[in-house]
Amino acid sequence: MIEAITTFTAQHGPLLAIAVPLIASPLAILMVNRVAAFIVTWLSAVTSFGLAAQMVTITADGTVLSYAIGGWAPPIGIEYRVDAANALVVLIVSMMATVLLPYMRTSIEQEVAERQHTLFYACFLLCFTGLMGVAVTGDAFNVFVFLEISSLSTYALVAMGAAKDKRALSAAYDYLVLGTLGATFFVIGLGMIYMVTGTLNLADLGRRLAEVDAENRTVRTAYGFIVVGLGLKIAMYPMHRWLPGAYTFAPTTISAFLASTATKVAIYVLARFVFSVFQIDYPFERDTLQFVVLPLALLAMFTASFVAVFQQNVKRLLAYSSLGQIGYMLLGLTLLTATGLTATFTHLFAHALTKGALFLAVGAIIYRTGGPMMHNLAGQARLMPWTSAAIVVGGLSLIGIPGTVGFVSKWVLIQAAFEADLWPIAAAIVASSLIAVVYVWRLVEVLYLQPAREGAAKREAPLTMLIPIWVLVVAIVWTGFDADGLVSVARTAGESLLDGGFVADGARIIGVPGR
Amino acid sequence: MSLLFDTAFIGTHLNYWLFVILMMTGLYIVVARGNLLKKVVGLNLFQASVFMLYISMSKIAGGTAPIEIPDPNAVYSSPLPHVLILTAIVVGVATTALALALIVRINEAYGTIEEDEVLEIDRAKSLAETAREDERDNEEARAV
Incomplete structure (x- = not known):
């Protein structure tokens, strides 16, 4: 019986991981009360998480999962195609949703009007569906559609922060305009490669573009549009203007979810297009990545971290720190080596855990004190010791102290820099981490060394918030000491992407073929 | 041509x-x-x-x-x-x-x-917040 179920989920996993939250979304609205809506939402996230974990174990040895939607054989029909790279991203997204949701239930009591709670869950599920869809799909236009499903619901979710601070509205509007520009640029790029190749299946695109003349100007233009479009979604420096506002004024759980998943998924799409579709031996791509994207990534690592040091709003501080961390991920990608890509994927995972834990812990302090400013944090170590300790561990992981997952990813990244004989870049990674020490120390100083507001009683965050925070903190430390599994999955992802990912011949393909 | x-x-x-x-x-x-x-x-x-x-x-x-x-x-x-x-x-x-x-x-x-006016309101609010925090920082420094 159990075996029959696992065989079924192994075959239909890629589809079910999307379909379950998508169906749960309208169900959440129809539920009689908020508790029922929460249960439906959470169960669908847990289901997706289980399916994602199974996909990771199946693809860990380089196997490729292929699912022909509606039985139409690819490349004519839409295909969901999962290799180690997407499986890891799907795992990150579904894991964060599963951990975040119990916390969300408590935190939105203060942040969102009660009658909107079911709608909030529905919107969150749509965002979740979109991100999962982007990660599993093997069809270029499908990427756009899912990207827009997640983005549109994200704009709405960010705007929900307006109940506390009206600046959420203008932040959401900025995000909407820039996000739509990015998505439209991406579609223009897709249109152009479709003109050249006549296909939209990612694997098929990879095969056919490899045969196109490298001097083809349409392909070059398409590449430019796709990188700029995705760059806007990634918040690649200097196209990051929307990010600080959106993360600062969104409800805290949404900030945590976006910081740990949305930009990561966009980075995955960029990696997929760079390595599977255009492929690494495309000279124009090599040049743009090494001479344009790499310097910008280095610039982001320094300037964004530097700006973070001077922030008085803790959520804004974390948002700027995210921009710097995105720099590390892009840096790994632009090194164009297997180790560099391993570093990118390890850092995707590491940063999801770290920034998730930090945003949630800050959210718990906001829940108790009412605001995200530095004075709200002052002296909280005595009033909320567990939450403050979580911020410290998250901060250490952000710097990359040994014993945390942040160390693992930076270690691999520095290795990649040395392998590529680029020791100045290794030095830059260390130097920019030192800036992180400054802003993390500021948090620690305010939390531990400043006096608390007079008359404030010791009041730890409620357990529904504390448990998700500490699940993430334990995961940070655990993977910090036992990172073999994570690094080996990331390495499989990196190596397979370097061969063209799921385009490569000879991969064992299982799943549901079309007729 | x-x-x-x-x-x-x-x-x-x-x-x-x-x-x-x-x-x-x-x-x-x-x-x-x-x-x-x-x-x-x-x-x-x-x-x-x-x-x-x-x-x-x-x-x-x-x-x-x-x-x-x-x-x-x-x-x-x-x-x-x-x-x-x-x-x-x-x-x-x-x-x-x-x-x-x-x-x-x-x-x-x-x-x-109008975007300019919205930005102006946003900026004024952010500046007021930051100014309060800076003042608090200075007080901390004096106390030390």
Whole structure:
């Protein structure tokens, strides 16, 4: 019986991981009360998480999962195609949703009007569906559609922060305009490669573009549009203007979810297009990545971290720190080596855990004190010791102290820099981490060394918030000491992407073929 | 003659020229206009230009609608981009609706839909917050 179920989920996993939250979304609205809506939402996230974990174990040895939607054989029909790279991203997204949701239930009591709670869950599920869809799909236009499903619901979710601070509205509007520009640029790029190749299946695109003349100007233009479009979604420096506002004024759980998943998924799409579709031996791509994207990534690592040091709003501080961390991920990608890509994927995972834990812990302090400013944090170590300790561990992981997952990813990244004989870049990674020490120390100083507001009683965050925070903190430390599994999955992802990912011949393909 | 006056080139690629002009007009409005509503109009124009690109590229000169006809030499236009654009139009409509809803809320909260004024209000609020924090920092420093 159990075996029959696992065989079924192994075959239909890629589809079910999307379909379950998508169906749960309208169900959440129809539920009689908020508790029922929460249960439906959470169960669908847990289901997706289980399916994602199974996909990771199946693809860990380089196997490729292929699912022909509606039985139409690819490349004519839409295909969901999962290799180690997407499986890891799907795992990150579904894991964060599963951990975040119990916390969300408590935190939105203060942040969102009660009658909107079911709608909030529905919107969150749509965002979740979109991100999962982007990660599993093997069809270029499908990427756009899912990207827009997640983005549109994200704009709405960010705007929900307006109940506390009206600046959420203008932040959401900025995000909407820039996000739509990015998505439209991406579609223009897709249109152009479709003109050249006549296909939209990612694997098929990879095969056919490899045969196109490298001097083809349409392909070059398409590449430019796709990188700029995705760059806007990634918040690649200097196209990051929307990010600080959106993360600062969104409800805290949404900030945590976006910081740990949305930009990561966009980075995955960029990696997929760079390595599977255009492929690494495309000279124009090599040049743009090494001479344009790499310097910008280095610039982001320094300037964004530097700006973070001077922030008085803790959520804004974390948002700027995210921009710097995105720099590390892009840096790994632009090194164009297997180790560099391993570093990118390890850092995707590491940063999801770290920034998730930090945003949630800050959210718990906001829940108790009412605001995200530095004075709200002052002296909280005595009033909320567990939450403050979580911020410290998250901060250490952000710097990359040994014993945390942040160390693992930076270690691999520095290795990649040395392998590529680029020791100045290794030095830059260390130097920019030192800036992180400054802003993390500021948090620690305010939390531990400043006096608390007079008359404030010791009041730890409620357990529904504390448990998700500490699940993430334990995961940070655990993977910090036992990172073999994570690094080996990331390495499989990196190596397979370097061969063209799921385009490569000879991969064992299982799943549901079309007729 | 230079490329600019190569009438044959312009003539055979007219749809792409129109696409570029429309796209740049839309982008310019998004960037240059301060009124939030006008920005949405620009965004719509920008998206519409992409619809034009997709639709025009699938048309084959002398091609007929993609419905099988008895003529074995019939040339068909590709229906796929049209279908894709149907989806993109839906996305565009949803984006516009959401943007308009946001503008209504911004108008309620700020009393204006001019970007400069909204930014001014936002900046004043952020500055006031930061100033309070800086003052507190100085007090801390004095106490130490």
